[in-house]
Amino acid sequence: MFCHLRPVRRSCLEKIFPHWFLSSRALSGAEAVNALRPFYFAVHPDFFGQHPREREVNENSLKRLSVYLENLQKPGFKSLKPTQLTFYVRETEQNSSEGQEPFSTSGFRAVKFTLHTRDLLSTVLYILNSCSLSIEHIQSLNTNVRSQPLKEATRMSDRPIKWDKSYYYFTGFKDPHEDLEQVSRMETTLTSWLDNNGKSAIKKLRNSLPLRRELDRLKDDLSQQLQLSDIRWQRSWGIAHRCSQLHSLGRLAQHNLETLKNAKGCTIIFTDRSGMSAVGHVMLGTMDVHHHWTKLFERLPSYFDLQRRLMLLEDQISYLLGGIQVVYIEELQPVLTLEEYYSLLDVFYNRLVKNRIPFHPRSLRGLQMILNSDRYAPSLHELGHFNIPSLCDPANLQWFILTKAQQARDNMKRKEELKVIENELIQASTKKFSLEKFYKEPSVSSIQMVDCCKRLLEQSLPYLQGMHLCISHFYSVLQDGDLCIPWNWKDGEAIK
Numbered sequence: 001m002f003c004h005l006r007p008v009r010r011s012c013l014e015k016i017f018p019h020w021f022l023s024s025r026a027l028s029g030a031e032a033v034n035a036l037r038p039f040y041f042a043v044h045p046d047f048f049g050q051h052p053r054e055r056e057v058n059e060n061s062l063k064r065l066s067v068y069l070e071n072l073q074k075p076g077f078k079s080l081k082p083t084q085l086t087f088y089v090r091e092t093e094q095n096s097s098e099g100q101e102p103f104s105t106s107g108f109r110a111v112k113f114t115l116h117t118r119d120l121l122s123t124v125l126y127i128l129n130s131c132s133l134s135i136e137h138i139q140s141l142n143t144n145v146r147s148q149p150l151k152e153a154t155r156m157s158d159r160p161i162k163w164d165k166s167y168y169y170f171t172g173f174k175d176p177h178e179d180l181e182q183v184s185r186m187e188t189t190l191t192s193w194l195d196n197n198g199k200s201a202i203k204k205l206r207n208s209l210p211l212r213r214e215l216d217r218l219k220d221d222l223s224q225q226l227q228l229s230d231i232r233w234q235r236s237w238g239i240a241h242r243c244s245q246l247h248s249l250g251r252l253a254q255h256n257l258e259t260l261k262n263a264k265g266c267t268i269i270f271t272d273r274s275g276m277s278a279v280g281h282v283m284l285g286t287m288d289v290h291h292h293w294t295k296l297f298e299r300l301p302s303y304f305d306l307q308r309r310l311m312l313l314e315d316q317i318s319y320l321l322g323g324i325q326v327v328y329i330e331e332l333q334p335v336l337t338l339e340e341y342y343s344l345l346d347v348f349y350n351r352l353v354k355n356r357i358p359f360h361p362r363s364l365r366g367l368q369m370i371l372n373s374d375r376y377a378p379s380l381h382e383l384g385h386f387n388i389p390s391l392c393d394p395a396n397l398q399w400f401i402l403t404k405a406q407q408a409r410d411n412m413k414r415k416e417e418l419k420v421i422e423n424e425l426i427q428a429s430t431k432k433f434s435l436e437k438f439y440k441e442p443s444v445s446s447i448q449m450v451d452c453c454k455r456l457l458e459q460s461l462p463y464l465q466g467m468h469l470c471i472s473h474f475y476s477v478l479q480d481g482d483l484c485i486p487w488n489w490k491d492g493e494a495i496k
Contacts, residue, residue, distance in 0.1 A: 027120040029073050035124045038133045043087045052332055053443040054088040054108065057473055059235075061085045064476070065115075065127075072120055082116040086473065089131050190459070190489040193475050197483075198463035205467065205481025211239045212480070218246040225253060227264040232281075234271035234335065239480045245270050245286060252290050262300040271335065276303040278328045278341035306338055313345045320352045322359030324367045324401070327385065331442040333370060344373055348390040355394040364401065367408050380404045382445075384412030418446045425453035432457060433464040437482075440471040444487050452487040459491070 027035065043062070048055035068083050088108045113130040117123040121138075128135050219231050233242060249268075253260050267281045274285040274296050282300070284293055314326040328341065336344070348371055369386040378400045379387045386401060386408065426449070430438045433456075440449050452471050468482040476484040 027124065029069070029120070032069065032120040032124050035138050036127065038137075039127055039131055042089045042131060042133065047090055048088065048108075051088070051108075052334065055334075056441065056443040058087055060472070060474065060476075061087050064474070068115055069120065069123065072117075072123060082114050084112065084114045084474070086110060086112045087131065188475060189491060190485060191461070191491070193485070194461060194463045194483075197475075197477050201467065201477045201481050201483050202463075203481070204477065204479065208239050208480035211243060215239055215243050215246070218243060218250065222246060222250060222253065225257075226260050228268055229265055230267040232267060232269045234269055234283075236478070237270075238478075242270070245284075248290070249284070249293075252293055256294055256297070259294060259297045262297050266300075273337075276300070276307070276338040277330075278333075278336040278338060279330060280307050280338070283335075283337075303338060306342060310338065310342045310345065313342065313349055317345065317349050317352065319361075320349075320357065320359070321369070321401070322364035323362040324364040324369050324386070327368045327370055329370055329385070332381075332383075333372065344371055344390050348388075351391070351394060357394050357398045359398070364405060366412075367405065368412070380408055380411070382411060383415045384408050384410075415446070418450065422446045422449050422453070425450060425457070429453050429456050433461060433469075434466060435464060435469050436466050437468040439469075440487075441473070443473065444471050448487040452489070455489075455491065 043058050045055045045059045045062070048058060064083060065085060087110075089111050090108045111131050113126070115123060115126065117126060124138065125135055128138075222228065223231060231246070233245075237245075263282050269277065269281045269283050270286055271283045272285060272287070273283060274288050274292050275283050276296075277283050282296070284296070317326050318324055326345070328336075367386070368384065369388050371388055371390055373390055378389065378392055378397055381387055386404070388397065426438055429435070444452075449471060464483070468480075470478075470482050470484045471487050472484040473486050474484065475486060478484060
């Protein structure tokens with residue numbers, strides 16, 4: 001007999017394998033995507049517009065999950081390296097049950113799990129279970145599962161089945177308990193990860209150098225031709241993708257140069273949709289055709305007029321709130337068009353006019369606030385600015401700002417001091433390791449960056465010489481050779 005029952009504590013893996021799992025057929029790629037719909041709905045970045053840091057973490061984790069799922073479907077693969085993922089999961093009807101880790105006041109919670117599976121079905125089950133999502137719908141996807149209803153299955157014995165080692169020896173399957181134990185014992189360290197991935201990154205970086213030079217040339221030529229302030233990208237597209245976008249803009253300039261010169265002095269950002277951003281940048285949607293881009297450039301004079309009206313509206317709000325400055329912080333706020341941001345300001349201004357708040361003129365000068373569209377109470381950010389909902393009760397707003405004003409000033413002072421320290425450490429790290437480029441993702445705070453750089457400067461890391469290093473939340477080698485390491489990387493040798 002290959003297995004025996006033991007009254008041991010149910011492991012994470014045993015929880016996610018229902019009674020019909022061993023008799024189920026393999027899932028196809030399309031079925032796996034369909035089965036993961038509740039998961040995608042709970043973590044999709046578009047639902048985290050008010051939370052840019054969490055949105056970026058989910059975007060990065062979804063990319064890595066996509067690669068993992070693709071590799072599982074490749075013929076002849078033997079085993080994948082354990083992949084640790086972090087997702088911010090929204091509260092939904094499926095995962096709001098009792099007994100789970102509570103959601104934050106923002107309506108989401110962080111979930112971390114490590115994938116070390118052999119097939120799509122077990123991967124899907126593990127992901128859904130880790131996020132406390134139902135797996136009942138998966139049985140309907142599998143025509144070969146047992147016909148016993150899931151309701152009846154819930155009355156089966158709770159005692160888990162633990163297969164004897166001989167089962168894995170004779171079948172050739174991997175022991176999932178052994179794999180999970182090994183993963184739990186393993187802890188990726190910076191030195192071990194660089195040893196394993198440094199050569200691969202160097203090769204990718206060298207291969208990308210010609211395209212990088214082409215990208216710089218295209219960017220300089222277009223910036224000079226259209227007299228632009230800058231050209232940027234909202235997402236971390238590869239160098240080849242960016243060159244393609246600049247070539248496309250260059251072809252449009254050849255046929256509509258005078259129209260494109262309406263963007264003189266502006267910053268152009270390649271992003272998901274076309275329009276003008278809340279801070280006045282020209283946004284070119286990468287999925288739009290030249291006709292849409294041309295129409296946008298033709299409308300820029302009217303956008304500039306709206307921008308002037310928006311700045312006037314900000315000044316009027318500032319006057320009503322004792323001189324506090326209304327700002328829009330790209331790194332911390334969702335991407336809004338100029339029209340969307342103007343509408344947000346207009347709603348807030350009309351509420352202030354209707355409910356006059358007696359602030360002493362200029363009493364709050366030097367302080368800052370950002371406006372958002374959610375319905376939560378006002379808050380004070382660690383960087384010193386006030387986070388104010390557009391539908392906030394004016395009376396509560398007055399009390400909150402007045403009681404938190406001094407703390408806001410202290411936070412802003414610490415922010416400026418921290419920024420100086422951060423820049424000094426970035427320069428010192430760049431020099432010590434002879435880095436070609438050293439940068440961080442927007443979701444990495446100055447406090448995290450300072451901590452990371454201080455510990456880096458204590459290390460000897462020859463693999464970093466001449467590299468592009470990005471401080472992020474996870475380990476990764478980007479397609480063009482950039483090294484991404486988590487800000488809270490671990491030191492020492494990996495324990496195996």
